[in-house]
Amino acid sequence: MEFELIKKGPISDEEIIDEIKAVMKKLGKSSITIKDFDANSKINSSTVTRRFGKWNTALNMVGAGINNMFYSDEELLSNIKDAWLKKGKQPSRRDMDNKELSKISSGTYLRHFGTWYKALECFINYISEKDVDTSTEVQEPTSSSVIKHKTKRDPSDRLKVQVLMRDGNRCRICGVECSGGLHNIHFDHIKPWSKGGETTLENLRVLCSHCNEALGNSEE
Ligand SMILES: [Zn+2]
Incomplete structure (x- = not known):
């Protein structure tokens, strides 16, 4: 991918x-x-x-x-991740000066990376890294049968951004743009979690809240 x-x-x-x-x-x-x-x-x-x-x-x-000494790469890139999730799609340089989206101003990014585009290129590498799996055994109690999952039910922020990069902030069923960022965006398991579907890029998709409710399966 x-x-x-x-x-x-x-x-x-x-x-x-x-x-x-x-x-x-x-x-x-x-x-x-x-x-x-x-x-x-x-x-x-x-x-x-x-x-x-x-x-x-x-x-x-x-x-x-002038080099910026205050933020590490990790902090700068993690902040882009947060802005991406809040906006639901690729943030622009100007978005980084919007305090509701970003804690770090665009000027800091330009000083650190040279250009905003280069910051985004570094971000691609950062976000494509695999999550470090801290738990060896993931077990969630279910009402009926016990299904063993290899992944956790809730996608990590990193995985959410990967889904947003692939789908954009558009609902994969009705195509509506989820303009309210995470307020409207749902990360749906295509094969439901309750039926053994895993939390992977391939099994996740963007849905608007309307379609998510209409589907009515127990997915969040
Ligand atoms: Zn929809």
Whole structure:
């Protein structure tokens, strides 16, 4: 299973920032003026200021070689996972400045990873790793017969993001977009857990709350 990121837009913020970096490198300066930029770049500085407001804001976004010492890779990537789950799909750089979605600002990501896209590429590796299975025996008491499962009933956050990456935040039955994030999204066992279905990427799918209720099996 391979995951692909959605890349869109004519010129992204990341590309603008990369371009500023490229001009800095070319001129050997850690801080450049609008004049420097216009003389050495394919992009016009007005594109930059339209996007970021002030020229200095753009330079701050580039971070000028300042490394962020406050967050580990694990913390940064885990925070993307949380934002992805809250939104139900791939968060944009701007989403990271929304405090309801993210604890860590986009500027920190850009300083750490260079571009938002590179942060997402690192995230793909992070999220595709297997969960470390801490329990050897998973047993849940069931009313009738005892079914042995290899997995836990509730999918881990990591697995939920993998399902969202594959299905998007659209219901696999009716196709509706679950815009309310996790409030509307249900991770349904295709073969029900009660009938021995496992909690795996292959056996999980995204459902809206409506279809999930309509199905009416005992899945959460
Ligand atoms: Zn539905």
